[in-house]
Amino acid sequence: MADAEASxxxxxxxxxxxxxxxxxxxxxxxxxxxxxxxxxxxxxxxxLLAQELQPVFDAVPADNDWFDFAISxxxxxxxxxxxxxxxxxxxxxxxxxxLADTRLGRTVLAESPEIKPVADQVTRYxxxxxxxxxxxxxxxxxxxxxxxxxAKWGSAYRPRRGWRALLHGALLVIAGAMVGxxxxxxxxSDRLAEMGLSFH
Numbered sequence: 001m002a003d004a005e006a007s008x009x010x011x012x013x014x015x016x017x018x019x020x021x022x023x024x025x026x027x028x029x030x031x032x033x034x035x036x037x038x039x040x041x042x043x044x045x046x047x048l049l050a051q052e053l054q055p056v057f058d059a060v061p062a063d064n065d066w067f068d069f070a071i072s073x074x075x076x077x078x079x080x081x082x083x084x085x086x087x088x089x090x091x092x093x094x095x096x097x098x099l100a101d102t103r104l105g106r107t108v109l110a111e112s113p114e115i116k117p118v119a120d121q122v123t124r125y126x127x128x129x130x131x132x133x134x135x136x137x138x139x140x141x142x143x144x145x146x147x148x149x150x151a152k153w154g155s156a157y158r159p160r161r162g163w164r165a166l167l168h169g170a171l172l173v174i175a176g177a178m179v180g181x182x183x184x185x186x187x188x189s190d191r192l193a194e195m196g197l198s199f200h
Contacts, residue, residue, distance in 0.1 A: 038093060039074075039075065039076075039077060041093060042076070042077045042088075042089045042093055043071060043073075043077045045089060045093075045094075045096070046071050046077055046078070046079045046087065046088075046089070047071065048115060049079060049087060049096060049115050049118065049119060050069070050071060050079055052115050052116075052119045053069075053119050053122055053123070056119075056122070056123050056126060057069045060126065060130070064130065064133065066082055066129055066130075066133055067081060067082050067126065067129070068080050068081070068082055068083065069081065076088060076089075077089075081098075081122060081125065081126065082129065084100055084101045084102070085098070085099065085100040085101070085109070085125065086098075086099060087099070087118060087122065090111070094113050095111060095112065095113050096110070096111070096112055096113070096114075096115065096118040097110075097111050098110040098111070098118050098121055098122055098125075100125075109121055109125060110122070
């Protein structure tokens with residue numbers, strides 16, 4: 001028994017652990033290289049889109065602080081248009097995705113592997129935001145969506161303002177009250193009849 005124990009060769013734990021640590025470090029470095037390459041490739045694609053949009057960016061007045069044309073770093077680079085919209089790349093790292101955060105969640109405004117359709121949509125978005133800002137400055141706080149609605153309905157569309165809107169609201173309240181009274185009278189008609197008999 002003693003001879004058997006003496007014949008067992010002890011394992012060099014220090015050597016095996018150092019080999020494992022070296023392998024883990026090598027694998028982590030390989031993964032980091034892949035991540036860096038993907039990030040750099042994404043950034044290059046976004047820079048190409050930014051170059052395509054540069055004339056549009058330059059045409060925006062310097063005093064307009066609604067926009068923030070910049071490419072952010074990080075694991076997923078993004079080309080920011082303003083505080084709520086940006087362009088990023090899809091999972092395939094080739095598809096441009098123009099996204100906007102709204103009250104209903106994130107919305108895809110454009111998605112394409114080509115630069116031009118996304119650049120066109122970004123340009124239109126910037127134009128809509130500039131028109132909206134101009135109307136706010138002028139005191140007309142009508143969103144661009146209402147402008148599109150008015151264009152759809154043509155000259156027949158007239159937004160209500162001032163006393164007309166107040167009168168319209170008062171008429172709606174009065175009509176609602178009258179309907180409510182009619183329903184209440186119908187519902188309590190039996191009781192009213194009994195009360196009327198009891199008074200006689």
